[in-house]
Amino acid sequence: MTAEPTGPAMWSPDPIRQRAADHSIEDVLNLPDDAPRVELRDGVMIVVPSPTIGHQNIGNLLWLWLRQHAPDSFLAVTAVGVAMGFRDSLEPDVLLLHRPVPDSNHYVLPSQVAVAVEIVSPGTKRRDRLEKPAEYAAVGIPHFWRIEQGPLRIFAYDLVDGQYQLAGEGNSESDLELTAPFEIKLPIREITP
Incomplete structure (x- = not known):
């Protein structure tokens, strides 16, 4: 028996585009509603920590x-x-x-x-x-x-x-x-x- 995930997977940046530093503001604007807040640094998405x-x-x-x-x-x-x-x-x-x-x-x-x-x-x-x-x-x-x-x-x-x-x-x-x-x-x- 194998363990299979239940429910949708949590959003994360595309690893290939992250390595290529290929993200733009347009990509951030098109993120799904459940994605965390991110900043872009030279095309790399950086997840912004949740504030206290x-x-x-x-x-x-x-x-x-x-x-x-x-x-x-x-x-x-x-x-x-x-x-x-x-x-x-x-x-x-x-x-x-x-x-x-x-x-x-x-x-x-x-x-x-x-x-x-x-x-x-x-x-x-x-x-x-x-x-x-x-x-x-x-x-x-x-x-x-x-x-x-x-x-x-x-x-x-x-x-x-x-x-x-x-x-x-x-x-x-x-x-x-x-x-x-x-x-x-x-x-x-x-x-x-």
């Missing part, structure tokens, strides 16, 4: 704060990707976009992004702290925020001469005060779960 409840709460509270305080010329979103190129994409935790943005898009162009936010988790430390900021800077995204957990701290960066420079920081005992992309006085305790 704490991670999601921070992102949701920041999204809500931005929705309530950003001028109407901006739109705060989550679970939307940035098409960095035909064979590269990133999935930031929170984005603040320049309006107008079509509601049907899963991806936006870097030129539409005002702020890209990454919430650092144990499994994404290197990528969120080192790799993603360099990738966002390379495509000209003007502002990048990195949120560290335990205790909660936000580091906000402005793009200056192709590199991010620290523009402000805050922790759960203080406010994040910035002049761009709009006048911001964010009490960090309001996004601390």
Whole structure:
């Protein structure tokens, strides 16, 4: 007697196309509904780890704060990707976009992004702290925020001469005060779960 799988197999990237680094944004858009979130790195699909409840709460509270305080010329979103190129994409935790943005898009162009936010988790430390900021800077995204957990701290960066420079920081005992992309006085305790 042999053991046979029951039910449909879990989705995974095509191994031949993965080795050939042959995936594009179009392939990601055509994934089945039950596929995990992925980013593209030089044509290779990278599965994005599922966020923890704490991670999601921070992102949701920041999204809500931005929705309530950003001028109407901006739109705060989550679970939307940035098409960095035909064979590269990133999935930031929170984005603040320049309006107008079509509601049907899963991806936006870097030129539409005002702020890209990454919430650092144990499994994404290197990528969120080192790799993603360099990738966002390379495509000209003007502002990048990195949120560290335990205790909660936000580091906000402005793009200056192709590199991010620290523009402000805050922790759960203080406010994040910035002049761009709009006048911001964010009490960090309001996004601390």
